[in-house]
Amino acid sequence: MNAELARGAGDRPPTMRDVATAAGVGLKTVSRYVNGETNIADPLRVRIAEAIELLGYRRNLAAASIRPGWTSKVIGLITSDLANPYYSTLAHAAESVAWQAGYLLTTFSSEEDGERHDLAVDRLIDQRVDALLIVPPRNPGRAWSQLRPPLPPVVFLDRPAVLDGAPAVLADNAGGAREAAIELARNGARRIAFVGDSQQIYTMAERLRGYLDGLAQVGLTPGPISHAAHSQEEARGVVSGLLAEGAADAIFAANNRAAMGALHAFADSGGRLPMIAFDDFEAAEVVRPRISVVSQDVARMGALATEIAIRILQGTPPVSDRTVLGTRLILRGSEKPDSPTILDRLPE
Incomplete structure (x- = not known):
């Protein structure tokens, strides 16, 4: 194998031409091998493979990408x-x-x-x-x-x-939120707060629609509605305000960050409100009561x-x-007002 001749390239990456020189075959044969063609004689395939390993050749995908029919995988x-x-x-x-x-x-x-x-x-x-x-x-x-x-x-x-x-x-964002609102009302809540992100986000707009539909179905007017919970900390602030003002008797947390923010607010205050969250999350089964969720199959x-x-x-x-x-309502106890509370301060 003409390895010494092929190594004359210096510090630049080896090319298919270098492989062809080292293997003692034509450039087109190396090209066919690199592109996965199988109608190459076994002795030539072995020599090309050995040259590629010896030189450390890697296919130039940027150059290959301009060829008709090429796929990047x-x-x-x-x-x-x-x-x-x-x-x-x-x-x-x-x-x-x-x-x-x-x-x-x-x-x-x-x-x-x-x-x-x-x-x-x-x-x-x-x-x-x-x-x-x-x-x-x-x-x-x-x-x-x-x-x-x-x-x-x-x-x-x-x-x-x-x-x-x-x-x-x-x-089915609207359907899942509707179920959550109805379940909170069924457990006695009458001022159900919506804590979520911007309504410019399709999923948030749909969850708000489902929340409003669910309340209308059971004859309740909407509770406080917040679109300011983009982050966990923002949700924490929103729910802390609701708790301080006594403005709600239940929380619908419209995403996992809103739910985590609510849990931090509960831990800060030493109490809690009945809550159902949209989207399951790891901490949902750690706290007590465990958090009921609308689960979607992400x-x-x-x-x-x-x-x-x-x-x-x-x-x-x-x-x-x-x-x-479809979504699934998983009830774990947090939707009830009388569940015993064990809420240590959560990690930040």
Whole structure:
């Protein structure tokens, strides 16, 4: 093997031409090998493989990406905030499905910022990802129609599609919130507070709608409504205020951060209000009473969106452009006003 001759490249990364020189074969033969073609004689395949290992050659994906029919075997996912356990669960499920199908998953957070989201979309498309999984940001950027075709398959999740014809996988946010409001009322609550994030977020708007529908169904007027609980600390402040003013006799926490903020407020005050949270979370079964939740199958959402994207890549169009996954009300005791309270101060 002409290893010494091939090493004449100096410090630059080895190329396919270097591999061809070291293996004593033609450049086209190395190219066919690297691109997975099988009609290469076994002795040549062995020599090429040995040369690649000897030289430490790595395929230049950036150069390969401009070739017709090339596939990166990478799927891009853009979520709102990977620090939120909700989105990390979603991403983990998407990654598992992608891996089983031979794809890698690369993930970005938009932080609900349209400009940041648009930059991530551009970078992923420039890197020739095979498909995109998108949670649209609260603050939208440009319209998808402004992007020049062709675009990779796009599947939206958690929030409705903002690209004509693209499929979306959602949860029944309104239905779950309706059940929670009715259950709190059934246990005697009459001033049920809604503690959630901005109504510009589709899921929050739907949960508020379900909360209002549930109260109307049982003949109650809405309690205090807060859209200021974007973070756990903000939710803590909102609920502390409700407790201090005696403004509510129950809490509907519209996401896991609102629920954690409420628990901190309860610990601060030494008391609590009946509460049901939307989305399950780790601390829900640690405190007493354990926290009742509206559980949505976040993992299924991430997995199904990825499955749909892969089926599109394989030439099978989605059966529906909108899939709505049901929710489940899990009652653990926190919805009741008379449950014994054991709330030590929670970790910050």
